[in-house]
Amino acid sequence: MLSAVAALASAAVMFSACASQKEDKMFIPEGYELLWSDEFEGDSLNAAYWTPEQGGHGWGNNELQYYTGRKDNVDVRDGKLVMRAVKEDYNGAPVTSARLITLGKVEFLYGYVVASIKLPKTADGLWPAFWMMGTDIRKIGWPNCGETDILEMGHSNGMKNGTQEQFLNGACHWGVPHHQYYAHDITNTYSVQDGEFHTFTCIWDEEHLAMYIDLEKYPDAEPYFEMKIEDFGNDEFRKENFILLNLAVGGNFPGIWDINQVTALKDGPAEMEVDYVRIFQKVK
Secondary structure, eight states: OBOHHHHHHHHHHHHHHHTTTTGGGOOOOTTEEEEEEEOOOSSSOOTTTOEEOOBOSOTTTTOOEEEOOSTTTEEEETTEEEEEEEEEEETTEEEEEOEEEOTTTBOBSSEEEEEEEEOOOOTTTEEEEEEEEETTHHHHOTTTTOEEEEEEEOOHHHHHHTOTTTEEEEEEEEOSSSOEEEEEEEEOSSOSOSSSOEEEEEEEOSSEEEEEESTTTOTTOOOSEEEEGGGGTOOTTSSOEEEEEEEEESBTTTTBOOGGGOGGGTTSOEEEEEEEEEEEEEOO
């Protein structure tokens, strides 16, 4: 597992290699320092940071895709992580895609967590997400481990309203004494599926979680999701987490369970690109 000290050392080495591209443009929030980052500067996924999950069992949400680690579904290209949903028959599933986790490799407690993402047109059927879960998931299971959804798009309500490109939500799930959750959705004032990169940020400390769109560009923006941890009387959000990125297809969130109703793939594969993922922690 990447400890805080090791992460800083790794980041220093990595940034010395790619300073000309990104270091001079990095936004460092006031009062924070870089803990870890992946800038996706190589020509393949960094296996020291990420594990591609694999399988097609619905993932608890009746999703349609089979996740693979093939280059057809997950690759690093031109300094970007590329996650690709492809309509094809594969191991009994009608579509393939990618889901990445840092469990056992990059784990952390609290911080300013941000990803720069170019989202696909979710249209009807795509469900991209950037999120976190507790590192004890394999010991105590979900939702007891806690889950923090920093970004989700593709919900059926956005489709109903014709606002797929602006409708997004954040949420937290936990499980004592049973599955509980707190979620909030918004219709953003501008599209975040416009072919440009947008940042999605979670500021997490021992008291609260707050999530923002394009906070570097709009530093006075209000959070689109905020939760005081103490209001829910639980500690699922006061322990180490790991990061997840995925591009799901269909399922309960978009309310689509038939691949033929997934309009987002009618013209071919869809891609979700990630320019970077960064974790900052407060300077002590």
